[in-house]
Amino acid sequence: MAITKEHELHKRRRSRNVGLGLTLGAFIAIVFGMTMVKVSSGDFAMRPTENSTVIDSGGSPDGD
Amino acid sequence: MSDASFDPTLTDTQEAQFGDYFALLKPRVMTLVVFTAFVGLLAAPVSVHPFLGFCAVLFIALGGGASGALNMWYDSDIDAVMKRTAKRPIPAGKVTREEALAFGLTLSVFAVVFLGLATNWLAAGLLAFTIFFYVVVYTMWLKRLTPQNIVIGGAAGAFPPMIGWAAATGEISTASVLMFCLTFLWTPPHFWALALFVRMDYDNATVPMLTVTHGRRATRNHILVYTVLLAIFAIGLGFTQVGGPVYLATAVVLNALFLKGAVDIWRRDEAASEADNFKVEKSFFKLSLLYLFAHFGAILVDAGLTRFGVL
Numbered sequence: 001m002a003i004t005k006e007h008e009l010h011k012r013r014r015s016r017n018v019g020l021g022l023t024l025g026a027f028i029a030i031v032f033g034m035t036m037v038k039v040s041s042g043d044f045a046m047r048p049t050e051n052s053t054v055i056d057s058g059g060s061p062d063g064d
Numbered sequence: 065m066s067d068a069s070f071d072p073t074l075t076d077t078q079e080a081q082f083g084d085y086f087a088l089l090k091p092r093v094m095t096l097v098v099f100t101a102f103v104g105l106l107a108a109p110v111s112v113h114p115f116l117g118f119c120a121v122l123f124i125a126l127g128g129g130a131s132g133a134l135n136m137w138y139d140s141d142i143d144a145v146m147k148r149t150a151k152r153p154i155p156a157g158k159v160t161r162e163e164a165l166a167f168g169l170t171l172s173v174f175a176v177v178f179l180g181l182a183t184n185w186l187a188a189g190l191l192a193f194t195i196f197f198y199v200v201v202y203t204m205w206l207k208r209l210t211p212q213n214i215v216i217g218g219a220a221g222a223f224p225p226m227i228g229w230a231a232a233t234g235e236i237s238t239a240s241v242l243m244f245c246l247t248f249l250w251t252p253p254h255f256w257a258l259a260l261f262v263r264m265d266y267d268n269a270t271v272p273m274l275t276v277t278h279g280r281r282a283t284r285n286h287i288l289v290y291t292v293l294l295a296i297f298a299i300g301l302g303f304t305q306v307g308g309p310v311y312l313a314t315a316v317v318l319n320a321l322f323l324k325g326a327v328d329i330w331r332r333d334e335a336a337s338e339a340d341n342f343k344v345e346k347s348f349f350k351l352s353l354l355y356l357f358a359h360f361g362a363i364l365v366d367a368g369l370t371r372f373g374v375l
Contacts, residue, residue, distance in 0.1 A: 012079055019082030030119060034182055037115050 080163075084153040088136055088164055089129025089171075096356075097128040097224045103360045104228025104243055107306040107367045112183075112232045119182040120231040124224055127175035127191040131198040131220070133168035137161055138203050142269035168199075183231035190230055194223040211274040218251025225360070239304035242297055246359060249294035253287045253326060254352040260284075260329070261342035261349070284330050287348075291326035295319040298359060308366030308375055315362070318355050325351055 010017075038044060101124040105117055112120070136143065136154055144155035153159040159167075172195050180188030198220035207213045222244045229240035259275045260283060266273045275283045298319055302312040325348035332344060369375045 015081045015083065016085075019085075030122075030178075033115050034119060037113050041113065 078157055080153065080158045084158040085167060087153050088133040088159065088167060089126075090132030090135075091129075093132060093221070094125050094129050096221065098125045099357075100243075100247060100360055101125070101224035101228035103364050103367075104225030104240065105232050106228075107225075107239070107243075107363050108229050108232035109305060110232045116182050117232075120179060120187070120228065123175045123179035123182060124191060124227050124231075126171055127179065127195055128224065130168050130171035130175055131195045133164050133171065134195070134199040135203045137164040137168055138199070139207075140164075142208075142271060145268045146265045148265070179227075179231065184234045186234055186236070187227050187231035190223060190227045194220055194227065197223075208271055211272040211277040213272065214255045214274070215248075215252050218255075219248050221251060222247035237305070239301065239306045242301040242304055243306070243360075243363075245297040246294070246301060247356065249290055249297055250352065250356050252290040253294065253322075254349065254356075256283050256287050257329065257345050257349040257352060260337070260345045280334060284332070288326045288330040291322055295323055301359075301363075306363050306366065308362075308369065310365045310369070311359070311362040313362075314358050318351075318358055321351060322348075322355055 098121055101121050105112060105120060136152055139149075140152075140154040140161055143149035143152050149155065154161055154164055172192075176188050176192045176195070179191050198217070202213070202217045202220055206216050210216075225243040225247070226236065226240045229243070230236060256274060259273060260280060264273065267276060274286060298315050299312075301307060302315050325344065328344045329348055337345060366375065
């Protein structure tokens with residue numbers, strides 16, 4: 001049987017396959033959207049103390 | 065090599081379609097979950113990014129749907145013997161119990177984790193507790209054990225506004241607890257009024273119903289007691305931070321009408337009810353549908369008026 005031929009099984013499962021495809025698409029859109037919102041609102045920004053420790057100590061937290 | 069999922073004996077009517085998996089989520093129940101969670105989220109005194117708010121309501125709805133799928137998995141034996149539930153995907157032979165269990169568990173974990181990532185872990189924890197409460201405490205433990213099952217099941221359905229509020233604020237407050245109480249105390253009179261005039265086949269499924277185990281007189285008494293408690297908490301909610309003039313006016317009018325309806329039901333006996341084909345019970349049930357929608361709608365209106373600087 002050629003792989004391109006549409007079997008009766010494909011017709012029967014069409015709604016399931018289309019639904020699953022749309023669900024996965026929506027999932028990707030949601031993860032992307034959430035990431036964009038979180039990044040742009042600064043949720044993933046480094047805390048000032050973490051930055052300043054490295055910069056102020058001149059490379060070593062102990063000041064050596 | 066064989067495709068284990070291919071079964072040529074399955075006919076069109078037997079094989080699960082996408083809609084059958086969607087039906088496992090109990091979409092009608094989900095509408096109440098979406099609406100009340102949305103109100104809880106918007107009534108909170110903290111603004112949430114619209115997309116994260118949308119995600120929060122979506123994940124709360126999916127969590128509620130997942131618990132519905134797990135409920136159908138466990139209750140498939142009793143669903144099969146009741147006329148109202150016999151066409152659900154599992155008793156209809158569209159979805160196997162194992163598929164429903166896997167679907168429900170996966171969706172539960174997904175909804176909780178993503179709600180935590182989108183908002184905060186208090187909201188996610190509350191959602192996880194709601195799923196646990198509905199599936200384990202209600203469905204697996206108490207539903208078949210006590211005629212107070214409606215009260216316990218109602219508690220699970222009452223969590224969404226509290227989760228919505230927690231998603232926005234990261235806290236539990238008096239207002240969110242009272243929003244929980246509103247749905248929690250509304251469920252018993254709403255359902256028992258229906259049980260008085262609709263013949264249900266819970267008996268066949270050996271699920272204890274108050275009308276059968278304690279009689280219809282006791283059911284009328286219970287309706288009155290829960291309605292009085294409901295009125296106290298519903299009007300009390302008007303004096304918290306979600307209350308406003310629209311909510312208070314709505315609550316006073318609707319609770320007066322609801323109390324009158326409950327007293328009328330309490331004063332009647334079976335002969336009087338049968339004489340007018342349960343007219344009072346039916347109108348009380350119809351009012352109960354408006355009651356919950358109007359209360360949460362009024363909270364939404366007050367929140368909108370506050371946000372736009374009218375109040």
